[in-house]
Amino acid sequence: MHVFYQPDNKKHFLETDEAHHCIKVLRARPGDELVVTDGRGGVSKGTIVSINPKRVEYQVRDFYQVPLPDYRIHMAICPTRKAERNEWMVEKMTELGVHKIQFVISEHTHRETMKRVLNPERLIRVALSAMKQSQQFHLPEFAYFLNLDTYLGQVEAKERYIAYVASEDIPRHLIQQLSPVRPVEILIGPEGDFSTAEIEAAQAADFKPVSLGDTRLRTETAAVVACHSAVLAQIQ
Amino acid sequence: MHVFYQPDNKKHFLETDEAHHCIKVLRARPGDELVVTDGRGGVSKGTIVSINPKRVEYQVRDFYQVPLPDYRIHMAICPTRKAERNEWMVEKMTELGVHKIQFVISEHTHRETMKRVLNPERLIRVALSAMKQSQQFHLPEFAYFLNLDTYLGQVEAKERYIAYVASEDIPRHLIQQLSPVRPVEILIGPEGDFSTAEIEAAQAADFKPVSLGDTRLRTETAAVVACHSAVLAQIQ
Numbered sequence: 001m002h003v004f005y006q007p008d009n010k011k012h013f014l015e016t017d018e019a020h021h022c023i024k025v026l027r028a029r030p031g032d033e034l035v036v037t038d039g040r041g042g043v044s045k046g047t048i049v050s051i052n053p054k055r056v057e058y059q060v061r062d063f064y065q066v067p068l069p070d071y072r073i074h075m076a077i078c079p080t081r082k083a084e085r086n087e088w089m090v091e092k093m094t095e096l097g098v099h100k101i102q103f104v105i106s107e108h109t110h111r112e113t114m115k116r117v118l119n120p121e122r123l124i125r126v127a128l129s130a131m132k133q134s135q136q137f138h139l140p141e142f143a144y145f146l147n148l149d150t151y152l153g154q155v156e157a158k159e160r161y162i163a164y165v166a167s168e169d170i171p172r173h174l175i176q177q178l179s180p181v182r183p184v185e186i187l188i189g190p191e192g193d194f195s196t197a198e199i200e201a202a203q204a205a206d207f208k209p210v211s212l213g214d215t216r217l218r219t220e221t222a223a224v225v226a227c228h229s230a231v232l233a234q235i236q
Numbered sequence: 237m238h239v240f241y242q243p244d245n246k247k248h249f250l251e252t253d254e255a256h257h258c259i260k261v262l263r264a265r266p267g268d269e270l271v272v273t274d275g276r277g278g279v280s281k282g283t284i285v286s287i288n289p290k291r292v293e294y295q296v297r298d299f300y301q302v303p304l305p306d307y308r309i310h311m312a313i314c315p316t317r318k319a320e321r322n323e324w325m326v327e328k329m330t331e332l333g334v335h336k337i338q339f340v341i342s343e344h345t346h347r348e349t350m351k352r353v354l355n356p357e358r359l360i361r362v363a364l365s366a367m368k369q370s371q372q373f374h375l376p377e378f379a380y381f382l383n384l385d386t387y388l389g390q391v392e393a394k395e396r397y398i399a400y401v402a403s404e405d406i407p408r409h410l411i412q413q414l415s416p417v418r419p420v421e422i423l424i425g426p427e428g429d430f431s432t433a434e435i436e437a438a439q440a441a442d443f444k445p446v447s448l449g450d451t452r453l454r455t456e457t458a459a460v461v462a463c464h465s466a467v468l469a470q471i472q
Contacts, residue, residue, distance in 0.1 A: 088324065092457055092460075095451060095453055095454065095457050096449070096451065096453075096457075096461070097449075097450070097451050133452070133454065134451040134452045134453060134454075135451065135452045136451055173468075173471050175468050175471070176471070213332070213333075213467055213471075214333070215331060215332065215333050215370040215371065215372055216369070216370045216371045217331055217332075217370060218331065218369065218370075221328055221331050221332075224328075224460070225332070225464050228461050228464055228465075229464075229468070231449060232409075232411050232465070232468065235409050235411070235412070235449075
């Protein structure tokens with residue numbers, strides 16, 4: 001099953017990249033069945049009625065709403081300096097079922113670098129492709145360019161964890177601390193780690209330190225395995 | 237701490253890429269301390285005695301052997317058609333602490349494609365870099381180009397799992413089936429999935445079907461989260 005994307009579930013046609021993929025890659029024909037999502041849980045099942053070079057029109061036979069799960073996974077990350085590592089991280093967290101991805105500016109992040117390594121339009125395309133590929137119907141929410149202090153003041157989830165490298169006492173592993181079926185917020189440190197003041201500020205905002213294992217993980221690996229741990233916490 | 241690599245722990249010098257990184261990137265000087273691993277658990281701590289453009293000589297003050305853990309994680313994967321996805325998968329599994337990576341040829345894998353998308357020299361470099369980056373001292377073992385039947389006849393670990401997409405009954409999640417502190421062998425299906433005959437052959441060879449979650453994961457994502465689940469099974 002291939003899933004297509006049309007953000008407006010009142011519009012029954014595919015355009016641009018989606019139409020191109022449908023026509024050129026999958027070589028769809030009038031009469032073919034298709035599945036279209038609006039990225040907000042809405043799923044349309046229908047039949048292609050006409051194809052022209054830039055547009056695929058379809059008739060919807062069935063529309064239903066896939067609910068979000070009871071839990072929510074919110075990841076907050078100080079991005080890495082390489083665009084492709086940030087894109088990879090977004091792709092993998094989306095495949096796993098992340099609900100929100102928040103990029104945070106810390107002392108060791110250059111704001112200018114962030115603008116260069118995080119392209120919101122490109123990240124949405126990566127997430128869109130990963131959502132369809134993994135046969136999900138909800139696009140993760142994105143938020144950009146918040147200073148750590150502002151971020152700490154806006155967190156809603158009561159269950160909050162922070163992963164960083166420099167730690168005298170090694171905390172318990174995230175998987176040993178997570179509760180099932182609750183919104184969870186996980187904050188991942190930057191290359192070069194958080195400053196001591198930042199770690200203190202996060203702990204004052206009720207973020208509990210967690211370990212992500214015995215090996216030292218790159219930022220994007222830490223984000224993906226933390227997200228995966230949060231998924232696993234729901235099934236045990 | 238930066239870790240360097242010298243496969244022969246009797247030789248007390250760095251050459252080629254390692255020397256270049258030490259001299260040009262880290263701007264090391266005689267008298268600087270350094271840590272060198274042989275990739276088989278051996279760790280040399282010492283002091284740089286001389287630097288010339290292509291060679292860094294050091295004196296070893298302390299040599300010790302880091303043991304492997306009691307468990308072993310062996311991943312067997314039908315590679316993806318994109319070289320960079322295979323490289324990414326090797327990097328991330330190495331960061332997590334995989335012990336062996338075996339590439340397997342299935343019905344839906346072209347042998348020619350495999351040679352194009354798997355460059356053993358390049359993958360060793362990726363693993364080497366990930367090992368040092370994550371501050372580990374054991375390089376994963378690599379094995380290439382085994383047909384699935386041959387592979388199934390050679391597996392040593394008694395605990396064996398197979399992850400694939402097409403399944404009538406959804407099996408229990410890998411994390412619910414794994415035992416701690418045992419060698420484990422996890423086989424990951426290709427893009428396009430295993431054939432029915434292949435799944436039957438694996439099950440006849442005592443591979444238990446496992447789920448890796450509710451979302452459909454790409455091959456390389458499945459490999460990384462399965463490896464991460466095996467790591468988590470050791471700490472719970």
